[in-house]
Amino acid sequence: TQLLEQSPQFLSIQEGENLTVYCNSSSVFSSLQWYRQEPGEGPVLLVTVVTGGEVKKLKRLTFQFGDARKDSSLHITAAQPGDTGLYLCAGAHSGYALNFGKGTSLLVTP
């Protein structure tokens, strides 16, 4: 059972455009993590959000955790070809087990 719904599943945009990826659940998470994965590599942790309503920025990437800690969003401003990859959200309940969303495959073309 996929506890996290991630959308969109695929996204193809041109360089310079903005985009938002959503991660939604009916469950409350103690924390939520965002990863980016490039072909042939393992997922790389981008950010962890813990507090409801929290907003974190990583250069052109903005991450937000919902007030109820059930959902999150990733916004990319002025996307670049280097942003291309598979974006995964993962929620943690207790302990360390992560529940992954299905992922958003992003392609940014020059």
Added chain:
Amino acid sequence: SAVISQKPSRDICQRGTSLTIQCQVDSQVTMMFWYRQQPGQSLTLIATANQGSEATYESGFVIDKFPISRPNLTFSTLTVSNMSPEDSSIYLCSGGLALSGEQYFGPGTRLTVT
């Protein structure tokens, strides 16, 4: 962050054989996990590797098919036994940090079964 290494990076194996994948993590990691991933898709947790005891398997995964060892805090192996083409996938090891619960991933092992 944590450094996770994994080997082999890829292998092509014949049906009916077994492959053991090794994972080494740096010392700050307390939890270790094994995942399976089809290219371009999300990760499915196989099991949590427990130090000095049997791994904890998720639904749909059994010890006879995926035996896991973790003889010490920083090393674990996953064996894919009696392989069939359906086992072709990417196998990923991750290490979890105690305080934050964050997980860090190895580069993965791409397995092809012919």
